[in-house]
Amino acid sequence: MAVTLKDVATMAGVSVKTVSNVVNGYAFVKPENRRRVEEALAATGYRPNVGARNLRRGRTGFLALMVPELSIPYFGEMAGLVITAAQRRGWSVLIEQTQGTRDRERATVDSLGPHLVDGALLHPEALEAGDFPDGEIPLVLLGEHAVDVALDRVAIDNVQAAHLAVSHLVSLGHRRIAAIGANPKRGTSSLRLAGYLAALEDAGLPSSESLVEPVAKYHRSEGAAAMKRLLAREEPPDAVFCFNDLLAVGALRSVAEHGLRVPHDIAIVGFDNTEESAFSLPALTTISPDKAAIAEAAIDLIHGRLTGTENAPPREVQPPFSLEIRESTVLR
Amino acid sequence: MAVTLKDVATMAGVSVKTVSNVVNGYAFVKPENRRRVEEALAATGYRPNVGARNLRRGRTGFLALMVPELSIPYFGEMAGLVITAAQRRGWSVLIEQTQGTRDRERATVDSLGPHLVDGALLHPEALEAGDFPDGEIPLVLLGEHAVDVALDRVAIDNVQAAHLAVSHLVSLGHRRIAAIGANPKRGTSSLRLAGYLAALEDAGLPSSESLVEPVAKYHRSEGAAAMKRLLAREEPPDAVFCFNDLLAVGALRSVAEHGLRVPHDIAIVGFDNTEESAFSLPALTTISPDKAAIAEAAIDLIHGRLTGTENAPPREVQPPFSLEIRESTVLR
DNA sequence: GTGAAAGCGCTAACAG
DNA sequence: CTGTTAGCGCTTTCAC
Numbered sequence: 001m002a003v004t005l006k007d008v009a010t011m012a013g014v015s016v017k018t019v020s021n022v023v024n025g026y027a028f029v030k031p032e033n034r035r036r037v038e039e040a041l042a043a044t045g046y047r048p049n050v051g052a053r054n055l056r057r058g059r060t061g062f063l064a065l066m067v068p069e070l071s072i073p074y075f076g077e078m079a080g081l082v083i084t085a086a087q088r089r090g091w092s093v094l095i096e097q098t099q100g101t102r103d104r105e106r107a108t109v110d111s112l113g114p115h116l117v118d119g120a121l122l123h124p125e126a127l128e129a130g131d132f133p134d135g136e137i138p139l140v141l142l143g144e145h146a147v148d149v150a151l152d153r154v155a156i157d158n159v160q161a162a163h164l165a166v167s168h169l170v171s172l173g174h175r176r177i178a179a180i181g182a183n184p185k186r187g188t189s190s191l192r193l194a195g196y197l198a199a200l201e202d203a204g205l206p207s208s209e210s211l212v213e214p215v216a217k218y219h220r221s222e223g224a225a226a227m228k229r230l231l232a233r234e235e236p237p238d239a240v241f242c243f244n245d246l247l248a249v250g251a252l253r254s255v256a257e258h259g260l261r262v263p264h265d266i267a268i269v270g271f272d273n274t275e276e277s278a279f280s281l282p283a284l285t286t287i288s289p290d291k292a293a294i295a296e297a298a299i300d301l302i303h304g305r306l307t308g309t310e311n312a313p314p315r316e317v318q319p320p321f322s323l324e325i326r327e328s329t330v331l332r
Numbered sequence: 333m334a335v336t337l338k339d340v341a342t343m344a345g346v347s348v349k350t351v352s353n354v355v356n357g358y359a360f361v362k363p364e365n366r367r368r369v370e371e372a373l374a375a376t377g378y379r380p381n382v383g384a385r386n387l388r389r390g391r392t393g394f395l396a397l398m399v400p401e402l403s404i405p406y407f408g409e410m411a412g413l414v415i416t417a418a419q420r421r422g423w424s425v426l427i428e429q430t431q432g433t434r435d436r437e438r439a440t441v442d443s444l445g446p447h448l449v450d451g452a453l454l455h456p457e458a459l460e461a462g463d464f465p466d467g468e469i470p471l472v473l474l475g476e477h478a479v480d481v482a483l484d485r486v487a488i489d490n491v492q493a494a495h496l497a498v499s500h501l502v503s504l505g506h507r508r509i510a511a512i513g514a515n516p517k518r519g520t521s522s523l524r525l526a527g528y529l530a531a532l533e534d535a536g537l538p539s540s541e542s543l544v545e546p547v548a549k550y551h552r553s554e555g556a557a558a559m560k561r562l563l564a565r566e567e568p569p570d571a572v573f574c575f576n577d578l579l580a581v582g583a584l585r586s587v588a589e590h591g592l593r594v595p596h597d598i599a600i601v602g603f604d605n606t607e608e609s610a611f612s613l614p615a616l617t618t619i620s621p622d623k624a625a626i627a628e629a630a631i632d633l634i635h636g637r638l639t640g641t642e643n644a645p646p647r648e649v650q651p652p653f654s655l656e657i658r659e660s661t662v663l664r
Numbered sequence: 665g666t667g668a669a670a671g672c673g674c675t676a677a678c679a680g
Numbered sequence: 681c682t683g684t685t686a687g688c689g690c691t692t693t694c695a696c
Binding site for chain 2: 002047048049050051052054055060062069070071072073075076077079080081083084092093094095096097113114115116136220224249250252253256275276278279280281
């Protein structure tokens with residue numbers, strides 16, 4: 001069996017309290033006792049029972065991170081950064097996958113008691129306003145989801161980012177700029193769509209939705225299929241703004257299979273700056289959100305709620321982003 | 333404050349035990365009482381305190397998964413599958429990242445008390461035999477790491493897989509087959525290297541290590557750099573076996589930048605069949621381990637240790653793998 | 665400075 | 681069938 005505080009106390013000939021004091025770094029312990037306790041600690045290889053400690057303290061030491069799918073590069077990268085950021089505050093991270101379905105998201109959110117985790121970072125895809133539990137633990141929303149709920153939120157300015165991406169295409173002289181990624185079923189993509197339309201309008205280009213290709217999922221295969229549809233049109237576009245890098249990678253493939261070249265015949269811009277996008281052929285021009293800043297901000301928000309002013313109004317943090325210009329729009 | 337079992341009991345006018353029985357689905361409860369308890373449960377919105385329950389039961393409901401980096405596609409995909417497999421057994425998964433350094437791996441492994449998690453799946457990169465703690469909780473090793481320690485282990489047959497990949501290249505008529513990925517500092521790549529060398533030998537080709545390019549990390553940039561070195565040689569290879577897909581993707585880029593074509597001038601094979609590899613240009617021929625089977629097997633092993641015969645000798649499971657033939661070796 | 669004792673919320677005996 | 685009673689291992693009053 002595992003060594004308990006009591007075992008150590010008996011061995012050192014002191015009370016549990018004293019051992020607890022030593023273990024928790026309490027300063028005022030008689031040197032003599034401290035020495036004996038430390039010896040016993042070392043001899044037994046004592047390790048605190050985190051569960052018991054947390055039961056007593058009323059915290060768990062865990063944070064939950066809810067994402068659609070870890071196999072999607074953006075979420076894999078974000079999860080890695082969140083884990084790193086959480087670690088600095090002494091938290092371990094528990095990951096839940098929802099596949100982006102409302103059912104799974106609701107089930108996950110419902111299971112998040114204050115006993116299980118101290119807080120949670122949510123990347124919802126389909127959750128609606130009423131689905132959120134009443135603030136037992138601090139929740140932070142990640143990403144652009146448009147749901148209207150009074151929670152802390154961290155996301156880059158998606159409208160501006162999309163605007164920047166499309167303006168880049170405009171400045172390169174493209175006139176028929178399509179978009180891949182609108183998703184009518186979910187509010188998810190509305191901001192990027194808005195930024196796209198606004199940029200066209202600002203450029204004096206016809207900003208209808210006729211050049212917008214919807215997709216069901218933000219996966220490579222959907223990007224490829226959408227690009228095929230675009231290329232089959234009477235007047236194919238001369239540039240495409242994809243709502244994420246995965247879609248853009250798929251689009252790249254369809255363009256190549258069609259015998260056309262990027263960026264000569266069609267320019268392509270992605271979104272997320274996943275590591276993969278720097279190595280595709282051609283490398284993708286893409287919106288690069290400061291992912292580390294997103295992770296840090298989210299962890300800080302949770303930490304703030306837990307320590308400071310519990311009932312402050314919801315905060316919204318917008319980390320910086322930039323446009324990473326690569327070969328898919330500008331040939332080196 | 334959160335609702336406790338006691339609150340519900342008071343409200344329903346029964347004892348905690350009865351409420352506990354209802355909550356835990358114990359069959360024999362007087363219908364009348366059951367009804368009242370269920371009402372109270374619903375009225376209060378009671379949710380069990382997992383921490384307390386586990387403290388009592390001596391289990392935690394958590395499993396740890398240790399990987400180098402979640403942003404590496406293979407690990408992102410594996411983590412996703414592990415979480416899914418664990419969920420079916422009622423476990424939540426805690427993810428720890430080590431960057432593949434021995435220090436961080438050791439720190440992680442040391443922190444894995446029986447109080448924190450019920451078991452752990454480890455994907456060590458640099459850990460050595462003596463670094464493992466003495467079996468307080470069931471540990472399962474993932475991947476080909478060559479360390480010699482008496483633990484359950486799940487990995488495809490890396491020697492055979494590498495052999496298959498290289499034999500494919502041989503059967504296509506290639507004679508100067510290089511390898512990218514040997515890593516002298518770590519034992520990690522020794523099996524794939526062995527398979528590569530064996531395949532060359534079996535084919536009657538000179539199997540020296542002269543065509544082997546070492547890398548420090550299995551990242552795209554290292555693959556690109558290694559391929560550059562290969563292309564700068566007096567006699568460049570006509571095919572390359574990369575020890576993972578990331579290296580292969582990097583290699584693909586260097587070949588393109590060099591003005592050569594894959595597979596016409598150089599054929600390339602990867603390893604892992606990450607989703608990205610199906611969409612690179614050209615799509616990668618790659619070894620495809622059955623990742624879902626790996627995840628399932630690992631979870632089953634932990635489960636087995638926890639329920640069944642604790643002290644059975646270590647088991648080694650070798651899930652199936654296959655060769656996914658794509659454009660980087662055979663033009664469609 | 666340190667010990668004794670209470671109890672965090674829950675489940676597992678053990679009576680009844 | 682159900683109530684009472686002990687703890688799980690820890691931290692925290694509160695005395696001494």
